[in-house]
Amino acid sequence: MSFGDPNNPYGQQPPQGQPGYGYPQQAPQGYPQQGGYAYPQQAAPQGYPAYPAGPGGYPGVPMQMPGLLKTARVFLFIIAGIQLLVGVFALLGAAFISSSSSATNTSASDTAAGLIAVIALISIALAIWAIVLGVKFGKGGNATRITTIVYAVLFLLSSLSNFANLSGNGATGPSMAGGVIGLAIGVLILVAAVNKDSVAWFNRPRY
Numbered sequence: 617m618s619f620g621d622p623n624n625p626y627g628q629q630p631p632q633g634q635p636g637y638g639y640p641q642q643a644p645q646g647y648p649q650q651g652g653y654a655y656p657q658q659a660a661p662q663g664y665p666a667y668p669a670g671p672g673g674y675p676g677v678p679m680q681m682p683g684l685l686k687t688a689r690v691f692l693f694i695i696a697g698i699q700l701l702v703g704v705f706a707l708l709g710a711a712f713i714s715s716s717s718s719a720t721n722t723s724a725s726d727t728a729a730g731l732i733a734v735i736a737l738i739s740i741a742l743a744i745w746a747i748v749l750g751v752k753f754g755k756g757g758n759a760t761r762i763t764t765i766v767y768a769v770l771f772l773l774s775s776l777s778n779f780a781n782l783s784g785n786g787a788t789g790p791s792m793a794g795g796v797i798g799l800a801i802g803v804l805i806l807v808a809a810v811n812k813d814s815v816a817w818f819n820r821p822r823y
């Protein structure tokens with residue numbers, strides 16, 4: 617079938633309903649037009665929790681506590697247990713010395729009992745602090761991380777002072793080993809609180 621001379625502007629035009637050559641096809645009404653070869657954007661899959669978007673805009677994977685931070689929490693609980701035991705035994709010793717001094721009426725014994733009781737209370741307070749920090753590692757924010765840094769610094773200072781006293785008093789091998797272990801634990805807790813993975817964990821968004 618011929619539609620006339622293509623060079624004749626008054627030639628017969630193709631019938632309606634058939635696509636003409638060289639003209640863009642129009643999409644039927646009710647369907648969105650798509651430019652080029654792009655595909656329509658699809659909504660994110662349903663059922664994902666409300667976490668930050670990961671690469672490509674898809675829902676991010678829930679963060680997990682870094683392994684170093686988990687190790688630091690275990691050591692916090694171990695330290696707390698030791699400090700609680702030391703505090704309890706120190707209080708018992710202070711009570712025993714106080715009762716003995718009451719029988720002999722010596723002021724030196726009362727002073728020693730008072731100092732031991734103060735040390736015992738400080739040890740118990742530090743143990744409670746360590747337990748609270750370890751518990752809050754799971755849901756705590758940046759304030760928990762800063763408090764952990766303060767605790768680690770104080771623990772390191774106390775370990776250094778004890779280590780210096782042990783060295784000056786000619787401590788034996790087990791005592792020196794205990795001082796070195798205390799320093800190592802303090803460094804581990806401090807590093808666990810300041811590394812970038814822990815910073816990201818404590819600053820993670822919460823929904």
